[in-house]
Amino acid sequence: MSGATSAIYNSIFRSNATMLGAVFVSAFGIQMAFDTGSSKVWDTVNRGRQWKDIKQKYITKPEEDEEE
Amino acid sequence: MLARSCVRQASSVGAVARQSLNRPATRAFTNSSGTAEASSVWRNAMTGGAATVLAVGSIAWYYHMFGHSVHAMTPAEEGLHPTKYPWEHVKFYKTYDAAALRRGFQVYREVCASCHSLSRIPYRTLVGTLMTVDEAKALAEENEYDTEPNDQGDIEQRPGKLSDYLPSPYKNDEAARAANNGALPPDLSLIVKARHGGCDYIFSLLTGYPEEPPAGANVQEGLNFNPYFPGTGIAMARVLYDGLVEYEDETPATTSQMAKDIVEFLNWAAEPEADERKKMGWKVLAATGVLFALSVWVKRYKWTPIKTRKLFYNPPAIAQKDIATRLSELKANTRQ
Structure with a gap:
């Protein structure tokens, strides 16, 4: 336990620049994870209701005759 | 007694x-x-x-x-209160149903658009909510719009683009009144927000026309009876009848189905941001929930020494001795 704590301390909190870097990087990562996760939950709750769920029905036809 | x-x-x-x-x-x-x-x-x-x-x-x-409560208007002037319907798209965790929006837009285009404008909706907003880009472009090109003045200062006509707004059926409100017996068909862009009862009211109004006005109802010339309309005399006649439009997804086009679809579409027109707003709301609740739990933990952490301390009072030993000696001195004095 104390080994892990001191390892964390030495690797992250010892230098201010490292800690700031860790804060920004983890904020970025957590936000990405939170957004993806909540979108996934939202789309599961609303499965079949949103345009992206039904657009295939209307997109496939025009794609055949007009490919640019 | x-x-x-x-x-x-x-x-x-x-x-x-x-x-x-x-x-x-x-x-x-x-x-x-x-x-x-x-x-x-x-x-x-x-x-x-x-x-x-x-x-x-x-x-x-x-x-x-x-x-007694005082009413400025009679019940007939208020109009019948609309029935509350369990709208799926109104729930806090549900988006609009894109298929219903598509059907509703079809009903608007084929039925409502002959009298009602939808002037705040540009074609671009239809893309990605109920149409593909190509469909919306084709739809926009069906109508002509004014160009910027050319070198001679003349304004010409050009086919519509995605950035253009849906065309209105009449040039202006006066033309609309003149064509409709003096009654102005309201713009439908914000109609769900603009009427008490919102979705329920519009659905009740569209489906609430009786076969014929009830006995004793006073219906003016050129008006139609609808109990949900304040005053009961409405210039719009019943427009939705079973099988009026033909849905491309083969949903049976009953009167109530069409009314439900157009109401959901009009709700989208009035609140296109609703889906994103609800999703954002849940995310805010989740984040604030975590922050609240954290703050509770920090508070308990900081208060731990204060909450768990014990206070003792140890009277100083010297002082007690002092009191004892002084007491015995007092006693000795009083005896004399």
């Missing part, structure tokens, strides 16, 4: 009778005391009764004077 006092009297008479039956020897005595008792009971009952009548009467008078 009178009845109650009578009952009281009767019961007291009964008691007297019972007493006289049990003790015939003291009959005269019981009889005289019985009449005195009865008169005092009668007086009590009268006082209580008068107080009750006064209290009830004053409350009734107050209610009569000030208790």
